[in-house]
Structures are given as structure tokens and as C-alpha cells.
Amino acid sequence: MTASLARRRRASKRDAMPALRPISLAPAHGLLARARLMAAAVVAALAASTGPGATQAAGETPPVHATTAALRLALGAETTVVLEENISTGYVWRYVDQQGDVGVRIDVVDLGHRRRAGTSANVGAAGLHRWHLRAAAPGRCELRFVYERPWERQPVRMHKLVVDVR
Template sequence: MTLPRLLLPMSLALLTACAQQSRQTVELDAESECPKRLAPGQNLTLTLTSNPTTGYRWQVKDPASSVLRSLGPEVYSSPEESGLVGVAGTSTWRFQASAPGDGNLVLVYQQPWAPEVQPVQTFECAIRVR
């Protein structure tokens, strides 16, 4: 096979791999560095430690809806191996970058029935979709 005939398939394979890599899901947690950059259509998974048995819940205050689209409700999971009631687990949210621009993803950890009380924790991350 000649060199030009070999380069074309290899170039297409490389371009395909690059395009797929930019679509990989971005993982985000309390220790993540922000701002986060996403490509349009790219997924974002946010995971935060949570313990609803204490009465506290994470609430999305600003979903950065100008640049993110929610892919469903919060999913809570507790560590099954602990065997203890009341052990903290994780809350997970999934989003997809929907439009180019800048937004701010903000969640607060507080008791839902006491919105006038300051949150125990706040998670805030600037999101840039380009």
C-alpha cells in the first residue's frame, strides 16, 4: 500500500479518536478544580457526600441552565458494605453541556424545611462550554 493511501485511513482514525475523547464524561466532586470546561454535548457527573438521615439534603440552587441540561434527578446511594444505618453515602447528578457560554452550578446542603437557616455547606463551580 502506498504512503498516501495509508495516511488517509490513519488520519480519519485519529480524528475520530479525538472527537470521542472530547465527549468523555467529566467527573466533578467537592475536591475538583473549577472552573470546568466542557464541549457542547459533553456529559458532567457531579458526586457529593450526603447523609439524608440527618435531615440535610443537597439542593440545586443554580443549575447553570444557560449552559447545562439536567439528565435526571439526584440519585442517592449508600455504602452497602458498611451494614450501618445512618452512614453517609453519595448524591449524584448528571448534566449535559447544552449550549456554549458560561454558567455557575451552585448546590447548598441544608434542611429543606428551614430555608432561612444558612446552609451547612455550599458547592459552587463555574462551568464554561466552548
């Protein structure tokens, strides 16, 4: 066997089976520990989430986050109600009803969802839902809006607007 043939055989064996070399895990250990810590922090944050889409135990009703605002309008005055929503998650604001003094009337026109001015049209970007209000008769009433997924039984948010028309 010639020397060059022997070298080629040794080289092919070396290429076929790489030599086992001891490696140090010390530098990677710090990165691994940080990655595990970050993963644990993300899991903890998700578990603590109470916003729309938070997981609930079977049969448990999620809490409804309620807000209330007051508004005074002159008879015949008009205004716009604007609530932030993210329709890409399935959640939408819906006007439910008005309750109050006999004879009081607020005309409500749903203007729908629009993306926020100056933001991108990316999927997942929040937008604004608008309603046009007109004070049609004097008195005091409460308008109710709910933030929900239409296929779910319970809203996750409720907004009450107390309107005083004089």
C-alpha cells in the first residue's frame, strides 16, 4: 500500500467519524440559564394575565371590567362616543341599550370600526369603534356598551355612559 493511499484512507475515516473532543458548557450555561429565566417569566406573565382571552377554569365566568362616564348635553346637541377595540382578537364593542327617565331619548348611530389614525394596517393593530349620539328629548339616561366576542355568553368589559340632557 502506498503512503498516499494510506493517508486517503485515514482522511476518509476521520471525515466519516469525527473525533470526540471535550467541550466546555460553562459559557453556554449562562445563556441557557438566561433563556430558561426568560421562558419562566413569559409563562408567569401569561398565567397572571386577566385581559380578554385569559384562560379560565372550566365553568368559571370571567370577571367583567366595568367603566362609567358622565356626559351633559343640551337638547339637540350631538357628540361621538369612541371606544378602543381590537377586532383581530374577535372582541368588538356593541351598543346594548339605554335606560332612564320616561321620555328621555338619545339617538344612537353606530359608525363602526376604524383603525387609529397614524397607525399601520397590520393584523392585530387596535382600532376605534365610534357611535354618533344626538340628544333628542330631555332627561337622564344610561347607555350601555359591551366588549365581547359575539359567540361567547359573557362580555369581558362593559362601559356605561350616563347622559344628562337639559
